[in-house]
Amino acid sequence: MARGRNPTSHDVARLAGVSRTTVSLVLNNVPDTHITAETRQRVLEAARELNYYPDVTARRLASGRTHTIALVWHRGPDRAYRDAFLPGLLQGIASAARHYGDHVLFRPIEPDEPDDGYVELARGRHADGLILSGPRSDDDHLLQLHAEGYPLVLHGQLPGAGIPSVDVDNVRGALAAVEHLLALGHRRIATISNAPLAYTASAQRLQGYRQALQAAGLPYDEGLVALGNFDEESGRAAMQRLLARPERPTALFAASDTVAMGALRAIREAGLRVPGDIAVASFDDIAAARFITPALTTVHVPTFGLGWSAAELLLQIIAQEAPAQTQVLLDTELIVRESCGAAP
Amino acid sequence: MARGRNPTSHDVARLAGVSRTTVSLVLNNVPDTHITAETRQRVLEAARELNYYPDVTARRLASGRTHTIALVWHRGPDRAYRDAFLPGLLQGIASAARHYGDHVLFRPIEPDEPDDGYVELARGRHADGLILSGPRSDDDHLLQLHAEGYPLVLHGQLPGAGIPSVDVDNVRGALAAVEHLLALGHRRIATISNAPLAYTASAQRLQGYRQALQAAGLPYDEGLVALGNFDEESGRAAMQRLLARPERPTALFAASDTVAMGALRAIREAGLRVPGDIAVASFDDIAAARFITPALTTVHVPTFGLGWSAAELLLQIIAQEAPAQTQVLLDTELIVRESCGAAP
DNA sequence: CTGAAAGCGCTTACAG
DNA sequence: CTGAAAGCGCTTACAG
Numbered sequence: 001m002a003r004g005r006n007p008t009s010h011d012v013a014r015l016a017g018v019s020r021t022t023v024s025l026v027l028n029n030v031p032d033t034h035i036t037a038e039t040r041q042r043v044l045e046a047a048r049e050l051n052y053y054p055d056v057t058a059r060r061l062a063s064g065r066t067h068t069i070a071l072v073w074h075r076g077p078d079r080a081y082r083d084a085f086l087p088g089l090l091q092g093i094a095s096a097a098r099h100y101g102d103h104v105l106f107r108p109i110e111p112d113e114p115d116d117g118y119v120e121l122a123r124g125r126h127a128d129g130l131i132l133s134g135p136r137s138d139d140d141h142l143l144q145l146h147a148e149g150y151p152l153v154l155h156g157q158l159p160g161a162g163i164p165s166v167d168v169d170n171v172r173g174a175l176a177a178v179e180h181l182l183a184l185g186h187r188r189i190a191t192i193s194n195a196p197l198a199y200t201a202s203a204q205r206l207q208g209y210r211q212a213l214q215a216a217g218l219p220y221d222e223g224l225v226a227l228g229n230f231d232e233e234s235g236r237a238a239m240q241r242l243l244a245r246p247e248r249p250t251a252l253f254a255a256s257d258t259v260a261m262g263a264l265r266a267i268r269e270a271g272l273r274v275p276g277d278i279a280v281a282s283f284d285d286i287a288a289a290r291f292i293t294p295a296l297t298t299v300h301v302p303t304f305g306l307g308w309s310a311a312e313l314l315l316q317i318i319a320q321e322a323p324a325q326t327q328v329l330l331d332t333e334l335i336v337r338e339s340c341g342a343a344p
Numbered sequence: 345m346a347r348g349r350n351p352t353s354h355d356v357a358r359l360a361g362v363s364r365t366t367v368s369l370v371l372n373n374v375p376d377t378h379i380t381a382e383t384r385q386r387v388l389e390a391a392r393e394l395n396y397y398p399d400v401t402a403r404r405l406a407s408g409r410t411h412t413i414a415l416v417w418h419r420g421p422d423r424a425y426r427d428a429f430l431p432g433l434l435q436g437i438a439s440a441a442r443h444y445g446d447h448v449l450f451r452p453i454e455p456d457e458p459d460d461g462y463v464e465l466a467r468g469r470h471a472d473g474l475i476l477s478g479p480r481s482d483d484d485h486l487l488q489l490h491a492e493g494y495p496l497v498l499h500g501q502l503p504g505a506g507i508p509s510v511d512v513d514n515v516r517g518a519l520a521a522v523e524h525l526l527a528l529g530h531r532r533i534a535t536i537s538n539a540p541l542a543y544t545a546s547a548q549r550l551q552g553y554r555q556a557l558q559a560a561g562l563p564y565d566e567g568l569v570a571l572g573n574f575d576e577e578s579g580r581a582a583m584q585r586l587l588a589r590p591e592r593p594t595a596l597f598a599a600s601d602t603v604a605m606g607a608l609r610a611i612r613e614a615g616l617r618v619p620g621d622i623a624v625a626s627f628d629d630i631a632a633a634r635f636i637t638p639a640l641t642t643v644h645v646p647t648f649g650l651g652w653s654a655a656e657l658l659l660q661i662i663a664q665e666a667p668a669q670t671q672v673l674l675d676t677e678l679i680v681r682e683s684c685g686a687a688p
Numbered sequence: 689c690t691g692a693a694a695g696c697g698c699t700t701a702c703a704g
Numbered sequence: 705c706t707g708a709a710a711g712c713g714c715t716t717a718c719a720g
Contacts, residue, residue, distance in 0.1 A: 006467070008713060019691045024715060034689055053467035057404040058713035061696050066401065068449075075435075083431040084631065090430070091419075094452050103470065105412075106450045108438050123350070123397035126447065232635070261635050287428065288632030291576070291605050352697060363707045368699060378705055402697035405712050 007050040016046035023047075027054060060125075069097055069314055070105035070127040072118040074134030077111070078195060081230045081258055082134065084286040085303045089155065092307020093131060100315050102128075116141040122150050129314045131155060135163075153314040155306060157200045157327075164317060164326040166310040170201050170283075173299040173332035174208025174255065177281040180297070180334055181251045182216050184342055186279060189213070190224040190249035192238040192263060194256035194283065197227070205255040205283060224249060228259035235262025243270050251279040251340070257286045257298055260339075264292070275341030285335055294338035305330055351394040360390035367391075371398060404469075413441055413658055414449035414471040416462040418478030421455070422539060425574045425602060426478065428630040429647045433499065436651020437475060444659050446472075460485040466494050473658045475499060479507075497658040499650060501544045501671075508661060508670040510654040514545050514627075517643040517676035518552025518599065521625040524641070524678055525595045526560050528686055530623060533557070534568040534593035536582040536607060538600035538627065541571070549599040549627060568593060572603035579606025587614050595623040595684070601633045601642055604683075608636070619685030629679055638682035649674055 009027075013020045018039060025033050026043040046052075060066050071093055073086070090106065097104045105127055109117050119141050121127050129151030135142060135158050146152050146163050154165035181189050191209045195202040210220055223245060226238035235254060242249060243266065254260035260282035267278055274280050274294055282289070285300035309328050316323040336342055353371075357364045362383060369377050370387040390396075404410050415437055417430070434450065441448045449471055453461050463485050465471050473495030479486060479502045490496050490507050498509035525533050535553045539546040554564055567589060570582035579598060586593060587610065598604035604626035611622055618624050618638055626633070629644035653672050660667040680686055 009715095010713080020714080021691060021716080022689095025690090028715085030715095036689070039689085051467075053464060055405075055713055056468045056470055057401070057410065058696090059715075060401040061399075061405045061698080062713075062715040064696075064715090071450075086431045086434070087427040090434075090450060091452055094450055095454075104450050106415075106434060106438055106448050108435055110439075120397060123395075124400045126400055286631070288635045291632045292636050353699095354697080364698080365700080365707060366705095369706090372699085374699095380705070383705085399697055402712090403699075405714080406697075406699040408699090408712075 006055075007052045009052075009054065011050055012043065012046045012052050015050060016042040018043060066125060066128050067101060068103045068105055068127045069093070069129050069131065069311060069318075070107050070118070070121050072121070072130055072132045073106065073108045074132070074136070075108050075110055076134055076136075078134070078199075078230045079111075081194070081256065084284070085301070085306075088303025089133065089307040089310075092304035092309075093311040094307075095304075096308040096311035096315070100312075102311075102315065104311075115139060119145065129153070129318045131310045131314055137161075151314055151317040153310050153317070155310055159200065164313055164323070164328075166306055166313060166328040166330070167201075168301050168306065168332055169329040170204035171208040171211065173283060173301075173334075174205040174253065175212045176208075176332070176334045177283065177297075177299050178209050178212035178253050179215075180336070180340060180342070181253060181279060181281055182212060182218075184251070184279060184340060186251035187218065188224070188247060188249045189218075189251045189253060190226070190242045191253045192226045192228045192235055192242070192255060192259050194228050194254075194259050195230050202255060209253055209255075228255065228262075230256075230258065232258055232262035232265070235259030236266045237262075239263035239266035240270075243267070243272075249278065252281070254280060254282040257282045257284045257289045257296055260296060260298070261288070261292065264339075275339055279340040281334075281340055289335075290337065297337045297340040297342070298335055300333045300335050302330055302332070350399075351396045353396075353398065355394055356387065356390045356396050359394060360386040362387060410469060410472050411445060412447045412449055412471045413437070413473050413475065413655060413662075414451050414462070414465050416465070416474055416476045417450065417452045418476070418480070419452050419454055420478055420480075422478070422543075422574045423455075425538075425600065428628070429645070429650075432647025433477065433651040433654075436648035436653075437655040438651075439648075440652040440655035440659070444656075446655075446659065448655075459483060463489065473497070473662045475654045475658055481505075495658055495661040497654050497661070499654055503544065508657055508667070508672075510650055510657060510672040510674070511545075512645050512650065512676055513673040514548035515552040515555065517627060517645075517678075518549040518597065519556045520552075520676070520678045521627065521641075521643050522553050522556035522597050523559075524680070524684060524686070525597060525623060525625055526556060526562075528595070528623060528684060530595035531562065532568070532591060532593045533562075533595045533597060534570070534586045535597045536570045536572045536579055536586070536599060536603050538572050538598075538603050539574050546599060553597055553599075572599065572606075574600075574602065576602055576606035576609070579603030580610045581606070583607035583610035584614075587611070587616075593622065596625070598624060598626040601626045601628045601630045601640055604640060604642070605632070605636065608683075618683055623684040625678075625684055633679075634681065641681045641684040641686070642679055644677045644679050646674055646676070 009020045009023045013023045133155035135154045193202045197203045228234045281297045283299040285298045289296040353364045353367045357367045477499035479498045537546045541547045572578045625641045627643040629642045633640040
């Protein structure tokens with residue numbers, strides 16, 4: 001494939017006996033252009049015969065559209081946690097992009113990298129729009145780009161910024177998990193957050209926990225609330241504190257599977273059993289959740305759906321079709337397995 | 345960011361009082377071009393003042409290079425298995441690409457998609473080169489592209505094709521795992537493959553198992569060999585067959601963690617304990633391996649390193665610097681945890 | 689229903 | 705040490 005001797009639209013035009021305009025019109029399926037079926041046929045055949053692939057590099061410059069969207073993937077302190085979502089999210093994005101004829105660029109931003117590393121993707125016209133996963137609330141570049149009308153969709157939420165976003169309904173998900181515990185008869189239910197409450201998702205999951213208790217007429221007891229910090233060890237430490245309380249909880253809602261696994265370890269180390277002594281429900285449904293013993297009852301996050309929705313929304317914005325909904329919240333599903341002692 | 349009113353190199357040139365040529369030369373850091381420090385400075389300042397980002401779309405057309413590499417990700421029957429490697433591999437690729445100033449395109453190929461879906465990436469000049477993960481031996485397009493000299497690197501191996509590739513040394517990895525079992529005193533060691541033996545990695549891992557036995561002067565007993573098929577259930581079924589044998593094995597080498605988890609379940613269902621009754625070692629070290637009970641002793645696959653190496657190799661090929669090594673095999677590391685009963 | 693021509697915003701020999 | 709000009713391969717008004 002030496003450069004310079006690939007067939008061009010000129011070659012196709014000559015072989016078909018038409019102009020390059022016509023070749024472009026036919027190959028791009030431009031509507032409202034009354035080209036005879038016969039001419040169209042000739043062009044298509046010529047292109048096939050020459051094994052012609054339009055040079056996207058030229059197409060992009062001429063058309064002003066790159067037909068590419070980028071996933072900007074922030075690798076913050078929560079990176080190990082978030083990696084579990086990457087395959088689903090990315091493939092959801094890629095599938096939707098492909099469905100609409102677009103391509104996807106993957107751009108991780110390392111923690112030590114200047115925060116505006118992704119700006120080049122927008123301003124240098126690498127992509128027609130960006131999906132940002134793990135947005136930071138103090139990111140001025142983001143606000144700036146949005147203010148200029150550059151197409152942006154967040155995976156996650158940035159309250160108040162007004163940027164279109166796609167996320168899971170964390171409140172309802174947590175609510176469902178805790179309701180499950182309540183329905184099993186538990187009254188002293190502890191919770192461990194998945195991360196510091198400055199993370200929107202953490203605060204929302206905690207809110208779902210509160211709402212469930214409130215709806216059941218139960219008091220909110222600060223002593224039953226502990227903070228996790230993404231990893232297993234933080235879940236273990238938090239559970240140890242919870243177990244040290246005079247009145248031991250009979251159930252736990254861990255706001256992530258990872259934190260739940262740490263809690264499970266602490267419970268085991270205390271000589272207690274799950275679900276016998278303590279029932280455990282969690283959130284995320286990462287791949288490991290069904291493998292561990294006991295298999296976790298957890299709130300499933302539709303990662304592929306998140307990716308698909310984000311890409312679809314972004315593509316609508318790029319096409320300037322006002323989307324019906326710019327703040328999308330996807331539903332979760334409680335997956336009942338063994339850790340709460342309920343039959344699936 | 346309405347199109348059409350972004351600053352161009354023309355604007356920068358005017359502000360700096362030089363020609364567009366000079367702007368291009370400075371901004372691209374072209375070597376051997378004796379531009380005065382003062383002129384260079386003026387250009388840089390003008391660019392900064394205008395917040396100038398070169399339009400890559402134009403740059404690509406003019407220069408003939410896209411500075412983009414693509415990861416083609418085959419989603420075959422082994423998709424659930426391989427998804428565990430995606431985050432590490434992709435981020436390894438992205439990090440290396442960024443280190444060398446390139447971008448990465450992610451392109452999954454669905455099982456029902458025409459096999460040549462990725463050819464467009466090459467011929468349409470979306471990317472300067474491709475990394476293919478999960479190559480198929482009957483893929484003529486691949487051979488054709490390679491024959492034409494288009495830059496290609498495989499993640500995995502395609503014996504005989506002569507295409508540059510990056511993979512883990514499956515034979516040595518398996519050898520290390522089985523040697524570990526032998527060192528623990530086991531003599532009747534069964535194995536379950538991770539997939540049908542038509543998959544190169546499966547055959548190689550089995551070969552490592554054989555070599556270890558041979559080196560220890562032990563016979564190769566077909567009856568101790570069972571086939572897995574990517575998923576947990578296949579591991580469970582294989583282990584059930586193995587357990588039904590008159591002389592029960594005292595140890596198992598499962599050629600993937602997923603298959604090992606199924607085997608663990610079968611062992612538990614048979615009322616046996618790990619590692620007490622049967623020691624289990626496996627391969628991959630997926631995220632779940634350390635969470636399950638007992639935590640798996642397994643062969644770690646350096647996914648990030650695979651990605652980085654693949655990208656680095658591809659970039660060398662694109663730059664036409666003959667790489668030292670075109671068939672790269674990365675070393676694995678045996679991670680000793682609990683499932684073999686040895687102290688870490 | 690189709691074509692001639694300008695233009696997209698860069699890079700790159702070439703000349704001086 | 706720097707500039708004028710051609711060219712990369714398409715798309716897209718515009719004209720007929």
